[in-house]
Amino acid sequence: MIGRKLQAIGAGSAELRATPSRRRSLLQAGLGLTVARAAGLAGSLAGLLGAPLAAFAAWNKEAFRAKSVADALKGIGAAALSPTKDLAIDAPEIAENGAVVPIEITSTIASTRSLSVLAEKNPFPLVAKFDFTDGALPYVKLNLKLSETADVRVIAEADGRNYTAAQNVKVTIGGCGG
C-alpha cells in the first residue's frame, strides 16, 4: 500500500525497494513534496526524488521551534554544558546591521563532531547546527540575524560532552522583522 502511494507521488524503484520504515519516511517527505509539485516546482523536485532525499536529514523542528535557550539546548541534546576557552567566536562587538551579523567559529577541542549556534534573545534561539565527519574541520563562518543585543552562544559536541562559549553582540537595528 505504501508502495502504491510512493508510485503515486512519482517515486522511483530505488524508493520502492527501501525498507518499510524508510518507505514511511519517504512517503511523509513525498506528501510535502506533492503539495509543492502542484505549485509548479516539478523541476527541482524531480532531482530531489532521486538520491538527494537520502542526503538530507529531517530538520530538527523541536529544537529550531523552541522559544527558550533551555528548550533549544534540550532539542539538540546538550543538557550539561562545560565552559571552554577552546571555542573561538569571532563576532563584532557592535553589529552595524542586525540582519547580517558575521560570526566565525573555530573549535580546537579534539574530536569535535558538531557546532551549534544560538542567538539567546532571538524569538527562536537556535540558529544553526553543523555536523562534521572526519574529513571536515570544526569550523564555520556564517551571517545571522540578531533581534536585539544578546549573547551569541556556541555549543561544541565532542566525545559525548558539550562545551560552550559565548560572545556578546550589541545591536542598534534589530534584524528579524520589518
Next chain:
Amino acid sequence: MAGPMKMRAVASGGVVDIRVLMTHPMETGLRKDSDGNVVPEHFIQNITVKLNGRTMVEGQISQAISRNPVFSFRLKSGNKGDKIEVSWLDNKGESNSTQGVVD
C-alpha cells in the same frame, strides 16, 4: 525557482577553504510587506557539503540565517581538482546545488 549559487574552494597548506554564496530570501515569517501582509516563512533548512561524493558537513539552519546566505567551511585535506558539491533544501521542498573543483 532557486536562484544562482556560487562556490569557491581553495587548497592552502593541505586545508581546503570553501566559500559558498546562496540566493534565498530566508523569510522569517515575521516580516510584513508594504501592504501590511505577513510574508510567510521561506528559508533553507538543510545544507550538505561533499568532497568527491563523500559527505563532509551536514548543516541544519533556521530562518535566522541572513538573506542570501554566505557560508565558509574548511576541510582537513584536499587536493587541487577534487570535486566539491554544496546542496541545500528549504522548507517548501525546493533545493539547489552547485559543483566545483578545488583550486
